[in-house]
Amino acid sequence: MAMTIGTLDWANAGDRLDLLADPVAQAIGDLEGVEVAEIDPALADTAAFCERYGVDMAESANCVIVAAKRGGEVRYAACMVLATARADVNGVVRRHLDARKISFAPQEDAVRLTGMEYGGITPLGLPEGWPVLVDEAVANHPGVVIGSGVRHSKLALSGAVLAGLKTAEVLRLAL
Template identity: 50%
Template sequence: MRAPIGDFADARPAVDCLDLLPDPVAAAVRAWRGTVPADSFLYVDSDPAVADTSVFVEHHGQELLDASANCVIVAGRRGETTTLAACVVRSATRVDVNGVVRKELGSRRVRFAPADVATGDSGMEYGGITPLGLPDGWPVLVDAPVVDTEWVLVGSGRRRGKLILPGKAFAELPGAVVLEGLGVRPEPAPEQPGVS
């Protein structure tokens, strides 16, 4: 079947591709009980060499920038307590770590989690982390425009392959909190005098 977004000619229901997903992601698809049916989750194959957002959209089309989301793991710290959380924002935006995330987690300090922590604790590969199948108790902060997008392309838990989900499904993830302003557009670089 053809994917509803992107140039992927071979989209398959994720429930038929569980062997291509890491164990926690496959378990989450298998156990899904949201109002958005799990058989609407699609798996598309993709080259792991083009998994990073900028290269991926260059390869598969710029229109995917607003129809894809990044899932980044952050570590919020207050005193001796560290809270790991996932932040899901459209790929054209960046996570407002020091504003929205810090306030939501009630942390004094928030930083991006080190790669070994993000991958080790999630059981997923760096560059492919997805909000499906994250450890119990992790908050999953979702930018509201992601939920309002008809179809959203996101990592599969591995660098190879992507998942395409209805945007509404992100609001039904375990631990999901939908927030306005979580994703912010990057500031354009200031013009350099005398440079053209």
């Protein structure tokens, strides 16, 4: 199935591993229907990307890495929400992860722990055991654009693929 999102030239991600971060390339092997397109890395941020490549913000999803703290322990998780929404990090996410305190993971930590570039972090290929909290709107989306682990490409896939990841949990995350 070829994606027709925006003005991008999509290709099967398994055929273009050179456009993916290493952890993403390793994770892509078992997944069906994941496509990749090369982009200008200067336009990786969502608003600039959507404007330049004709992708509606409602067809783009952002991956936010959070650090959940309780009793001296820090656990990390990824939250997937449409670019038109914000994740309820201090409410739904904090309660779901049973954290006393929650915050966005510092950029350096997110990059080091994921092995991905900031601005391209994606739920595919995250460290084992990290929960992937997928907003219902993303899970039900027929074709959404997400990061590829690097700033010079994007992935397109159905929300069902994200919802089907081993550590995925579908919730109502958006504010």
